[in-house]
Amino acid sequence: MSNLRFNAVKELNLGTKDIRGYGDQKVTSLFASNVFTTKAQREYLSDEAYKSIITSVKTGSKIDRKMAEQIANGMKAWAMERGVSHFSHWFQPLTGGTAEKHDSFFTLKGDGTPLEIFDGDALTQQEPDASSFPNGGIRATFEARGYTAWDPTSPAFILEMAHGKTLCIPTIFISYSGESLDTKTPLLKALDLVNKSALDVCHYFDKNITRVAPTLGWEQEYFVIEESMANARPDLLATGRTLYGHTPAKGQQLDDHYFGAIPERVFAYMQDFEQESYKLGIPLRTRHNEVAPSQFECAPIFEEVNIAVDHNSLLMDVMQRVAKRHKLKVLMHEKPFAGVNGSGKHNNWSLATDTGINLLAPGKTPRTNLMFLTFFVNVLKAVHTHADLLRASIASSNNDHRLGANEAPPAIISVFIGKYLTDVLKEVETRVTGKFTEQDEVILKMDIHKNIPELLMDNTDRNRTSPFAFTGNKFEFRAVGSSANCAWPMTILNSIMANTLIDFKKEVDALIDKGEKKEIAVLHIIRKYITESKAICFEGDNYSEAWAQEAAQRGLNNFKDTPRALDVFATDITKKLFKDLNIFTHKEVEARHEIMLEEYVKKVQIEARLMGYLASNTILPPSIQYQNMLIENVKGLKEIGLKPESFKAQMDIIEVISTHINSISDQVEKMIEARKVANELEDMHAKAVAYCDQVKPYFDTIRYHADKLELIVDDKIWVLPKYREMLFLR
Numbered sequence: 017m018s019n020l021r022f023n024a025v026k027e028l029n030l031g032t033k034d035i036r037g038y039g040d041q042k043v044t045s046l047f048a049s050n051v052f053t054t055k056a057q058r059e060y061l062s063d064e065a066y067k068s069i070i071t072s073v074k075t076g077s078k079i080d081r082k083m084a085e086q087i088a089n090g091m092k093a094w095a096m097e098r099g100v101s102h103f104s105h106w107f108q109p110l111t112g113g114t115a116e117k118h119d120s121f122f123t124l125k126g127d128g129t130p131l132e133i134f135d136g137d138a139l140t141q142q143e144p145d146a147s148s149f150p151n152g153g154i155r156a157t158f159e160a161r162g163y164t165a166w167d168p169t170s171p172a173f174i175l176e177m178a179h180g181k182t183l184c185i186p187t188i189f190i191s192y193s194g195e196s197l198d199t200k201t202p203l204l205k206a207l208d209l210v211n212k213s214a215l216d217v218c219h220y221f222d223k224n225i226t227r228v229a230p231t232l233g234w235e236q237e238y239f240v241i242e243e244s245m246a247n248a249r250p251d252l253l254a255t256g257r258t259l260y261g262h263t264p265a266k267g268q269q270l271d272d273h274y275f276g277a278i279p280e281r282v283f284a285y286m287q288d289f290e291q292e293s294y295k296l297g298i299p300l301r302t303r304h305n306e307v308a309p310s311q312f313e314c315a316p317i318f319e320e321v322n323i324a325v326d327h328n329s330l331l332m333d334v335m336q337r338v339a340k341r342h343k344l345k346v347l348m349h350e351k352p353f354a355g356v357n358g359s360g361k362h363n364n365w366s367l368a369t370d371t372g373i374n375l376l377a378p379g380k381t382p383r384t385n386l387m388f389l390t391f392f393v394n395v396l397k398a399v400h401t402h403a404d405l406l407r408a409s410i411a412s413s414n415n416d417h418r419l420g421a422n423e424a425p426p427a428i429i430s431v432f433i434g435k436y437l438t439d440v441l442k443e444v445e446t447r448v449t450g451k452f453t454e455q456d457e458v459i460l461k462m463d464i465h466k467n468i469p470e471l472l473m474d475n476t477d478r479n480r481t482s483p484f485a486f487t488g489n490k491f492e493f494r495a496v497g498s499s500a501n502c503a504w505p506m507t508i509l510n511s512i513m514a515n516t517l518i519d520f521k522k523e524v525d526a527l528i529d530k531g532e533k534k535e536i537a538v539l540h541i542i543r544k545y546i547t548e549s550k551a552i553c554f555e556g557d558n559y560s561e562a563w564a565q566e567a568a569q570r571g572l573n574n575f576k577d578t579p580r581a582l583d584v585f586a587t588d589i590t591k592k593l594f595k596d597l598n599i600f601t602h603k604e605v606e607a608r609h610e611i612m613l614e615e616y617v618k619k620v621q622i623e624a625r626l627m628g629y630l631a632s633n634t635i636l637p638p639s640i641q642y643q644n645m646l647i648e649n650v651k652g653l654k655e656i657g658l659k660p661e662s663f664k665a666q667m668d669i670i671e672v673i674s675t676h677i678n679s680i681s682d683q684v685e686k687m688i689e690a691r692k693v694a695n696e697l698e699d700m701h702a703k704a705v706a707y708c709d710q711v712k713p714y715f716d717t718i719r720y721h722a723d724k725l726e727l728i729v730d731d732k733i734w735v736l737p738k739y740r741e742m743l744f745l746r
Contacts, residue, residue: 020248021737027244027343041291048297050098050174052091060090072168074227076208079168084136091172092121092134095183100174103134105142105164106184108199110150110611112501114329115189116175117144118182139185140166146191150615152607154195161192167200170326173296177337186326195604199503200322205599206510207321213517214367214375214391220524220534221387227370230510232324233490235315236331237306237359237498239347240282242746245737246345250634251626255619256349256414256499259627259715260635262723263355264740267309274307281342281746282312289331289338290314296334298327307423308356309743318364321510325502328361332499348499351417353739354719358418359498363505366490367391377489386535389444389542390520395491396431397545398516399484400552402508402593403429404573404584406484406493409508411581411612413619415497420559420576425483425495427581428567428574430554432482438555444539445546481558511599520545578616579704585609586701613700620707624691627718628684634735635722636677642729643673673728676721683721687714 057066065086072079079087095103104116119142121132146162147155155162170186189198196202207230214228246252251259268274278286286303293300299317306313319327332348339346351358367375375391399406407429410419420426433441479485483495496505520541527537551570556563564574575581584590585605594600600608646666653663660667694706726734 020244021735021741023244023248027242043294046291046294047299048295050176050295051297052094052172053297056094057090060094062086062090065090069168079140081136081140084140084166086136088134088136088139091139091183092132095172095174095181096121096132098174098181100181100183102180103138103183103185104175105144105166105187106175107144107164107187107189108326108329108501108503109189109197110199110608112499112615114333115144115149116182116184117142134183142187144189146189146197149189149197150611151191151197152610152614154191154193154197154603154607159192162189162197163192164189167204167322169204169322171297173330176292176295195601195607199325199501199507202599202604203322203325203503203507203510206507206514206597209597209599210367210510210514210517213514213521216521217390217394217517218369218375218387220390220538222369222371222373225369225371225373228375229368229370230321230506231318231366231368231490232321232502232506233316233318233364234324234328234496234502235302235313235360235362235364236328237311237313237361238335239308239311239352239359240285240339240746241310241345241347241742243340243343243345245742245745246347248737249742251623251630252345252347252352254626255623256347257352257417258354258739258742259623260630260719260722260726260736261354261739262726263353264738264743266740267356267743268307271307273305273309273311276305278303278305278312279746281344285339285342285344286312286314288341289335292334292338293331296327296330298331298334300331306357306359308353308358310746311357311359318366321365321502321506325506328502350412350414350497350499351421353743355739356743357423358421360418360424360494361496361498361500361502363493363496363502363509364487364490365493365506365509374489376486376491386538389440390538392437392486393441393542393545393549394516394520395513396433396549396552397520398509398512399429399431400549401516402512403552404575404581405508405512405590406505407573407575408581408584409505410493410495410497410500411575411578412497412500413578413616414499415495416576416578418497419495425481426558426564426574427576428558428564428572429483429495429552430558430567430572431491431552432479432485432555433553434479434486435555437486438553441546445543479555479558482554483558507599511594511597515593515597577708579613579701579708582609582612582616582704583701585612610700613704616704617694617700617707620712621691621695623715624687624707624711627715628688630736631680631684631718631722635725636680638733638735639673639677639725639729641733643670643677645730646670646673669728673725676725676728679721680718680725683714683718687711687718690714 057069065083068079068083069087071077102118102120104118106114106116109115121134123131123133125131142164144162144164145160147157147160164187167186167188172183172185175182175184188201188204190201191197210230211228215225218225218228249258251257290300299319300314301317302315304313316327335346348359369375375387378385378388407427418424485492485494493505493509496502523541524537527540528534551572554563567574586609591602591605594605595602646669650663650666690710694703694711697703697706726738
């Protein structure tokens with residue numbers, strides 16, 4: 017197998033590339049060319065059908081079967097003109113990825129006449145096997161029926177792969193009994209709820225607003241390495257990260273990669289996947305080198321959350337597929353390489369009205385400033401009340417390697433708002449009295465805008481250590497992992513925001529019912545929320561040990577591993593919250609909890625198996641081989657009559673190698689026994705905790721000894737590609 021490593025380097029030097037680019041095409045001519053946009057809908061649909069789909073998108077109303085038939089015919093005509101032969105319901109099951117089953121337009125009539133058909137039923141509903149996807153016990157193995165149902169708010173698109181084209185229809189995925197089995201269904205519910213609850217609060221200030229849409233701008237970090245290198249690393253292929261490997265002498269300590277010149281091959285790859293993305297309507301805007309060697313980032317223009325989530329999931333598929341053309345491998349794992357920064361996916365979130373107002377951007381009048389403060393403080397209140405749910409939304413075995421590692425936000429949820437807004441909140445809190453008096457009118461007449469510069473991002477420094485930071489006109493949820501589906505943290509964030517806004521309106525209305533002026537009532541509940549949410553606000557270094565101690569004193573939790581972070585889904589409070597909001601039933605919450613715990617167990621289990629396998633088959637054999645070479649050398653030196661001090665260095669190395677070999681063998685055996693004990697546990701939570709506490713600790717010990725051997729053993733016989741090769745050769 018050692019030949020794989022050296023063949024990988026040799027193949028790199030051959031320089032076989034498949035470089036593509038935009039050519040002479042403008043991005044504007046490519047953009048959304050493979051999407052059934054409103055422009056395409058207007059061209060291929062009747063006025064009646066077009067209006068029905070537009071109304072459905074705007075209001076959430078259902079499209080009747082008659083209209084679905086017309087839409088399906090128009091969609092088929094549009095697709096077939098572009099060479100499409102198959103269609104698929106495209107959905108996002110609880111696997112972390114996407115799913116699709118392709119069906120041909122082709123069919124035969126009873127008399128053998130061939131036809132191409134795509135009817136309303138095929139557009140609106142299909143039936144994949146629901147028991148074969150993660151379901152948390154909702155579906156037994158013998159209960160296979162499940163349904164995908166069309167989501168008209170996310171436009172259909174054409175997926176080009178190899179020499180074929182497929183019409184993909186974004187859908188939800190539910191069980192036969194109606195429970196959600198995907199990421200989209202609860203997200204759509206949360207988005208609808210935050211629209212309604214935010215709209216109710218907006219009407220305190222502006223009756224012309226008829227819709228509030230959460231927006232999302234994600235930042236996708238990723239690593240790019242040689243495909244041949246990845247193929248020679250069984251750990252990368254099976255787990256997405258390197259379980260072994262000593263950090264190179266030069267890593268990221270010189271800060272020379274960040275925003276540096278993009279390597280030519282990677283640049284060609286970026287152009288290629290950008291082109292594919294533009295055709296799918298993904299509005300990529302930014303690309304650059306990230307902090308770690310071979311690490312990069314791309315980011316789009318903001319979109320409504322549902323579309324942004326679909327686009328990010330689609331982009332990750334496109335990036336993996338296009339990388340193969342360039343003989344590259346894209347790594348989305350949160351921590352593929354020890355000793356250098358891992359990858360995140362910052363979720364930049366805000367709320368936008370249909371009248372063009374960003375509710376998290378300060379306005380230019382006292383009225384709009386009060387609306388801004390209302391929504392801004394409600395975010396603080398939501399995060400403070402439901403911090404544990406936010407933490408759970410980014411919990412995974414992958415992200416456990418990254419959170420709190422002085423490269424990403426810690427597992428303690430806090431909010432950074434900056435000096436200016438901190439001062440504004442203090443002024444609001446202190447100037448609004450406990451009693452309702454004319455003094456309260458003062459702050460309403462005060463031009464708060466003078467205290468809140470319009471360009472907050474220029475007047476408030478950014479805090480890259482904060483997991484949830486205000487960055488001028490949006491909040492940046494920095495703790496989301498790079499391989500995660502944005503739908504889950506967005507479902508949680510929008511759900512808790514909706515819940516807080518519902519409570520806010522109840523409290524304000526209660527004061528209004530008692531005779532208080534609307535603005536005074538709003539201001540007093542804002543003041544109350546500011547006071548109640550102080551503990552969640554932190555402006556300092558989130559990496560510091562002092563903050564961990566202070567956070568504990570403030571009563572903030574610090575769940576450092578996934579099994580404990582997920583405990584919040586087992587509480588009655590969480591189950592009641594989601595049921596009251598109609599996001600999840602109790603059964604669905606319990607199923608999600610079970611699925612996430614099972615995923616954690618399986619991923620750690622796979623890593624443990626692979627660590628043992630690689631230790632026995634890849635790490636120890638060359639180590640023993642090299643040790644035998646040294647032993648033969650010592651024997652030869654003895655035979656020619658040299659004194660023992662002449663080969664002391666060889667003897668020392670032989671002894672050191674023996675120590676590491678024995679330690680690896682011993683620790684692997686203990687890890688295997690710990691796995692056996694964990695596997696005997698039937699309760700999934702207990703099993704996850706056992707894998708976390710009793711199995712994972714062996715990983716670092718085994719790796720320590722293996723990485724020491726990598727430094728000692730003759731480079732020519734070491735099997736696994738080394739960090740210096742994977743991170744710097746391209």
